[in-house]
């Protein structure tokens with residue numbers, strides 16, 4: 001960062017501090033992962049200055065030859081990675097990808113059936129706080145409180161009475177696999193389009209360690225920075241018959257130019273996702289989540305849905321005398337970084353956040369395995385049981401720092 005240090009020492013220093021934070025803390029945020037250095041090189045490349053509108057071969061500015069090639073490469077690799085009929089790699093984010101899907105086939109005022117936020121759904125699935133909630137008439141399904149699993153019968157019943165134009169499956173905090181076949185049958189039974197938002201689990205699907213929604217859905221969206229490990233940016237996969245509508249909905253429908261440096265990073269991650277090393281990380285992510293859930297359960301903590309099939313573990317922290325916010329805070333002071341999360345039980349209790357959400361993607365990318373999950377489960381339990389005891393917090397902070405040294409993320413490259 002020679003130039004940055006000269007042009008802007010303040011920002012250079014913050015980047016350095018952020019790197020130190022990443023190296024020295026445990027990232028258990030389910031919506032994060034550590035991206036390979038090659039991704040960061042692509043993101044920091046000269047492609048960041050290229051202006052593109054339109055699609056390869058049909059641009060609105062000159063000088064797009066290399067940008068065309070890199071976008072074609074990203075599309076080709078993504079199509080083969082997921083077995084998709086059509087791919088659009090231009091969405092700025094997962095939310096932008098979802099917007100484009102909606103506006104490709106829906107009209108303002110159409111009905112959408114999606115998962116409720118407090119049961120794990122996402123803001124961009126029609127929540128009132130999002131533009132998507134203002135544009136569409138939305139109803140939500142949820143999980144059964146006892147099992148923590150999607151209530152498919154309720155989804156089917158709601159579909160029959162509500163007659164949505166689109167059914168959405170996919171969630172931000174739902175640790176179980178979704179029965180895409182069942183959901184697609186429900187969508188078909190009412191002639192609704194079927195969108196699967198696999199933002200969180202894209203990397204697990206890419207590595208083939210969990211089932212893919214692609215054969216079942218009309219549209220699949222995801223973001224590249226979560227389990228996918230590829231830095232930021234959204235992607236849409238769809239059936240060929242929607243190709244033209246999707247491309248028009250992305251540009252010029254919902255976006256202007258798309259960042260070519262991000263498209264280049266997408267191309268890189270779609271290549272890396274085919275390697276044995278990537279598959280190993282994703283397999284380890286699953287194994288680590290299952291192990292962590294079990295270890296926490298042995299300590300008497302309540303795990304939502306009694307376990308996990310993905311990278312996520314949802315934990316009820318209230319029996320330890322904390323709420324999610326306080327747990328997040330005290331764990332961060334011990335170097336364990338995660339986020340508070342509403343639980344299905346919090347529904348209707350305004351402001352209540354009873355849980356924390358844990359993800360194992362970052363830890364697994366660092367090379368940690370089940371032995372380290374034992375340690376981490378122990379620390380989580382110790383901190384929550386002694387959240388007022390600064391001595392305990394400092395002890396754990398030291399142990400966390402030691403472990404981080406043994407598993408560097410980037411080492412000392414900069």
Ligand SMILES: *Cc1c(COP(=O)(O)O)cnc(C)c1O
Nearest residue numbers: 093094095122171172197199223
């Ligand atoms: C994270 C997430 C998104 C949003 O992705 P952004 O790139 O942050 O806009 C969309 N849908 C789901 C289910 C998510 O978990």
